[in-house]
Amino acid sequence: MFFLKVNDVKVILTLVAEYHPYILVQGDSIMTTPKSMVIIASQGTLDWAYPPLILATTAAALDYRVSMFYTFYGLQVLKKKLDLRLSPLGNPAMPMPISLPVLMQALPGMEAMATAMMRKKLLSKGVASIQTLRELALESDVRFIACQMTVDLFDMARDDLIDGIEYAGATSFFEAAEGATITLYT
């Protein structure tokens, strides 16, 4: 059996901290960095807009610093004028009131029907709207970062997207993700 002196512990932790993103050694104090979460949100359908926003707002309530990278179709979720839809086509897990053959799901109007059905369901079950979750996230200082490359790719204007967001590229993702306690891709 052997005992470690306080100074030995400090030396060990300083070594660990070099490789460990959550431990900081500054002078005589050893601390952990604040909890943080980084999410990549790449989906732009009404259903898939939810998971990243639910996690982001909840994490903020649990005192995490949250950054969200919206890329590709995810940018639809940041539009001032939201028009999120969902399609029963190619989504056999989506519960429909009546079971329809795949060919019928491709008919005009089916997407609108599925979207209207989902909206009604969300409302009746007391699930927050995407607008509400977005506002709550911004209020609790969640960082929204829009992928500049995708903005260019889809010829979007910054005016089309909500205020209070940042525009950056992949490099900024790594800056936020390095040292993040939680990183998710959706």
Place this chain on the structure above:
Amino acid sequence: MPNQTLDTKGLNCPLPILRAKKSLQRMTSGQILAVEATDPGSAKDFASFCTQTGNSLLTASENGGVFFYKIRKN
């Protein structure tokens, strides 16, 4: 007696927790927040919320599908 009450009946995840967090932010240390909810998932979530944020869940009960929580802000 709670210092503040919060009705989240009819609201679904994560709204009850978000509203509770907002109410707690406006309260001072030692004050008690009483929450009513109908989300069955809130039973686990309020306990977990309190553990993670360092607040105390004093009581948790259910009556006819309505959940009651008392949280002391630390």
